[in-house]
Amino acid sequence: MNLSNSSQCLNGGQYFRYNNETSKWWSCKCLPCFKGSLCEIQYNYIQFSWTSLISVDIQYSKTNNEKIILKSIYFIITTLIFLISIIQNVFCLITYFRKQIRITTCGIYLINYSLYSLLSITLREITIINTIIIDKYNFFICPILPALSSIIISLSLWTSSFIAAERMLIECFGYSLYRTRKYSFIFSIILLNLIFLTHITEFKRRKLKPDPILPNIYRCTSDDFEWSEKPWKIIDRILTREYLHIGVPCLLHLISTIFILPHIVKHKIYINETENQFWQILLIQLKRHKDFLIPPILVMLCTLPRLLVELITSQYCLDFNMKFILRIYILFRYIYYLPQTIPFFIYVYPSSVYTNQFRQTKIALYLFKKNKTFLSQTDVMRKEKRIVDLKLLDSPQISYEQPVCTAKSTDPTWV
Structure with missing residues (x-):
């Protein structure tokens, strides 16, 4: 040889x-x-949809037992995520539809966010079932379903950034919490149309192609446009999903966090005695206003890894035997969907006002009927701890400067 x-x-x-x-x-x-x-x-498997990558991971298993195990793992994980998301988003909706929340502009955005999350998780479950169990593709499965899923996920991410921006406007720039809701309706309609228009290329890019290695198996791919389709290629580069629909919402979350953080601390504190007291008061303020920090930080932590991975891997080739990279890519996609899966723990639970509104709903009264004593004891402990924190903040050893931001709302946790 x-x-x-x-x-x-x-x-x-x-x-x-x-x-x-x-x-x-x-x-x-x-x-x-x-x-x-x-x-x-x-060929390059990085161009495949993430559900097709799951199918690739299963199909290229060495043994039938490994295939069965992988199918079971992916199906169980996705189904659990689906069930958790349904429960959490339903709890969020019955909370947001209460009058004291739905009359606010932020309440409209929160309702839209939960609706988009429900649609997104439902489409994702349909795709996973088709990939793992049915394993057949048609015009609806590719390109319609992946394109619709991409549109709804982008709507969800942009809406979360609108929620963060609305809170920033109320807390730091004195916008009224109860100003007319027509602005939120107008912005939501404009956003829906813009997202749809910027995803037109998704319907053209998604194509059903045979697997490059396995015979008689088709995959849903996301092809680059040929040079003969130069206008489409230019539009696709300008409206690329990685920069416009992931990077810009993350930037809005970052800006809102930077503006709100000084207001959470409220004053620049000068300590006369010990530095430890400063950090103690700072932690108390951050914990008290955790509902302002948890949503934007969690959204950025779940979204940025996918953006970085896609930007890095777009320059490289992903082969079928690169199992580790393939599964890392799939893992980051699951993490990317986490904010739509647990919205109750992101927006409702950290806020005492939203939590109290949820407790007044019929479903909450039914669920917590047997735990009234426990809940009342917990409320007493929280009130006692809050009194201690207020006494610490009112200590004469601390002097304050003027606050960086002022808000008209007496209770910032409303937003």
């Missing part, structure tokens, strides 16, 4: 020539993401 880099092999393939007494033949050993007798066919 002789090895050479003959020009017969394309795309960096290595040429093997076999010579013996009975036969003479040759072959090309291709680099990752190339196949064919001359390595003339290029």
Whole structure:
């Protein structure tokens, strides 16, 4: 056997020539993401939808037992996420539809966010069931379903950034909490139309193509536009999902956090005695206003990893045998959907006002009927701790400057 880099092999393939007494033949050993007798066919699994990547991870398993285990793991995880998301978003909706919340502009955005999350998780569950159990594709499964899912996820992420921006306007710029809701309706309609228009290319990019390795198996891919389709290619680059629909909402969350954080601390504190007291008071303020910090920080932590991974992996090739990278990519997609899965723990539970509104709903009264004593004891403990914190803040050893931001709302936890 002789090895050479003959020009017969394309795309960096290595040429093997076999010579013996009975036969003479040759072959090309291709680099990752190339196949064919001359390595003339290029493929990249990074262009596949994330559900297709799950199918790739399952189909390229070494044994049938491994396939069954992977199918069970993916199905159980996705179904649990689906059930948790349904419960949490329903709890959020019955809370947001209470009059004292729905009459606010922020309440409208919160209602939209939960509705988008419900639609997103439902479409995702349908896709996973088709990928793992049915394993058949049609025009609805590809490209309609992935494109719709992408639109709704972008709507959800943008709406969460609107919630953060609304809180910033109320807390730091004196906007009224109860100003007319027509602004939230107008912005929501404009956002819906803009997101749909910027995702038109998704319907054209998503194509059903045969698997490059396995015969008679089709995958939903996201192809780049050919040079003959230059107008579409330019539009797609301008409206690319990674920069516009992930990067900009994360930037809005970051800006709102930077503006609200000084207001949470409220004053620049000068300590006369010990530095430890300053940090103690700072932690008390942050804990008291945790409902302002948890949503934007959690959204950024769940979203930015996916943005970074997609920007990095877009420059590289993902082959079917790169199992570790493949599963890391799938894991980050699951993390990306976490804010839509646990909205109750992000928006309702950290806020004492929203929590009290939820406790007044029929479903909460039914669930906590047997725990009234426990809840009352917990409320007493919280009140006692709050009194201690207020006494600490009113200590004469501390002097304050003027607050950075002022708000018209007497209770900032409303938003």
